[in-house]
Amino acid sequence: MKKLVLVGGGHAHLFVLKYLLEHHLEGVQITLITPDYFQIYSGMLPGWIAGHYALENIQIDLRPWVKAAHATLMLDTMVGVNADSRSIRLVSGRVIQYDLLSLDTGSETNISGLEFIGKRLLPVKPLSNFIGTWPRLLDEIQKKPDYALVIVGGGAASVEIAFSVHFAMQKVNTHAKICLVFSETGLLASHPIKVRQQITERMQRLGIQLISHRVTGVENGVLLSNGHTVVADVVIAATGAQPPDWLSTSGLILSNDGFIAVDAFQRSVSHANVFATGDVCSRQDVSVTRSGVHAVHAGPFLAKNLCAVLSDHVLQSYQPHRSPLYLISCGDQYAVASWGKFSYRGYWVWRWKNYIDRGFVRKFSRSLQ
Ligand SMILES: Cc1cc2nc3c(=O)[nH]c(=O)nc-3n(C[C@H](O)[C@H](O)[C@H](O)COP(=O)(O)OP(=O)(O)OC[C@H]3O[C@@H](n4cnc5c(N)ncnc54)[C@H](O)[C@@H]3O)c2cc1C
Incomplete structure (x- = not known):
């Protein structure tokens, strides 16, 4: 064999x-x-944070596929x-x-320079760890009126996390503050200027604070390259891949x-x-x-x-x-499409993303003999 x-x-x-x-x-x-028995579909994680999906909507059970493929699953x-x-x-x-x-x-999520944050640091990956922690965090947000949350990262994942966290936070605590910190290369640097403008405007309108500075982690939050500290109850790292x-x-x-x-x-x-x-x-x-x-x-x-x-x-x-198509969800059921140098936005873009994402999970969720 x-x-x-x-x-x-x-x-x-x-x-x-x-x-x-x-x-x-x-x-x-x-x-x-x-x-794990389940594979989390990361494209739907922001929708889960925002409360649009239940956990079972965004995960695929590997067991039926392993069995049907005459394979052995080793956890x-x-x-x-x-x-x-x-x-x-x-x-x-x-x-x-x-x-x-x-x-x-x-x-893995690159957390180099952020380690000093200690227990307050929550990297997005592994996704299973993030999913296990987020409900407890939301509980804390609800209980502390002046809760401050910082997200570090400038790519599409950090943007989607910021929007969805903001959306979820608003439902339990309208005074909680949220800040997205990204390096000098800018937000969504690899996407067209129109996408960047639309996302930035939307964030500003929602009151998500945007800071463009390199950061290092400190015990009570993040230290910006200009010497200022942003105090945070939790820092979500959605930085690049390592x-x-x-x-x-x-x-x-x-x-x-x-x-x-x-x-x-x-x-x-x-x-x-x-x-x-x-x-x-x-x-x-x-x-x-x-x-x-x-x-x-x-x-x-x-x-x-x-x-x-x-x-x-x-x-x-x-x-x-x-030029693959990127559909960036914006918390509520609104999304921005980024495709080559083109951009589209609206509630219909979110429905489009929802259709594609649900279709992927459904494709791998049917029961097999
Ligand atoms: C919030 C968020 C949203 C995103 N949205 C999008 C999007 O809309 N569109 C898009 O194109 N990309 C998106 N991405 C990026 C996307 O998640 C990754 O590029 C993608 O998951 C990579 O797929 P993969 O198959 O390489 O690995 P993964 O999907 O990460 O799967 C890896 C698997 O390997 C397992 N594993 C890991 N280490 C080990 C080990 N040592 N031993 C055994 N098993 C192991 C894991 O448990 C997991 O099952 C998003 C990322 C995040 C964080």
Whole structure:
């Protein structure tokens, strides 16, 4: 039996499981290793914070897919890869050998410089930790009239979190303050100017304070590069992605930013029996932003390529869309679309996003035999 090991229940691996149930592989033992039965769909997390969705609306149960794909589910967390000896190490202490390895483990929130905040710091990732903490936080917000919340980050995720947190806070405490701090590169730097203006205006109208300064964490909040301190009861870090620690000792060739260097087949440039997709990797032939859109689009190609390796067939390259569509939700059921140099906004954009997001979760939520 050849051993195919999938690590992480991320977007692309959902497609792999789907493909494996449709194309049964003889003589292959398939294992999925991930810490939870459920995969949270991050695009709907802001809607969950705002109260538009229940938790069951935004998560996918991996168990039926694993079963239908004739795979084994191992609830565990990988803490080490030794690509040269074809083995991975799990937090439980187990060591698993593989013939073919596929990594779809996402990225971590970069909290460097914010560690001094201590218990008041809440990184967005892991999402399961954020989801476990947010209801308690909302309770605290309700009880403390002058509650102050700071969000650090300038990308689409931080913007969506700021809007949704504001929306949820308003329902329980209209005096609570919220501030979004981002670096000098600006808010939504990679998006068209019109999108940036619309988002900024909307935030200002809602009373979300915007501060453009580098920050470091201090015990009572964040210290701005101009020397001022913004005091906070909690600081949510929605900063950029950082690679997990275990990559540095994996023996895999990494990109300049520390992620797994992969080619157009999503295959490691150093180890032909290791594939990586989504946030955990960096394509070497083309620049790809870290977003769920790309993890989703690469999924079907990854699935075919893993099967192609196991059956000696030709691999297919995945060409990422140059201008993927981003739909940025704004707390209430309003959203801004950012697509290439175009932008659209309105309640209809939110309904459009809702339709796409619910469709994705529904696609992977039907019961299987
Ligand atoms: C609030 C928010 C909103 C976002 N909205 C959007 C959006 O609207 N559109 C968009 O394109 N992108 C969005 N993103 C970005 C998007 O979340 C990521 O780019 C995307 O999730 C990456 O997918 P992935 O498959 O690489 O990993 P993930 O979706 O992060 O999945 C990784 C999986 O691996 C598991 N795992 C992690 N580490 C290990 C380990 N060591 N061992 C075993 N299993 C492990 C995790 O539990 C998880 O199941 C958003 C991000 C956030 C934070």
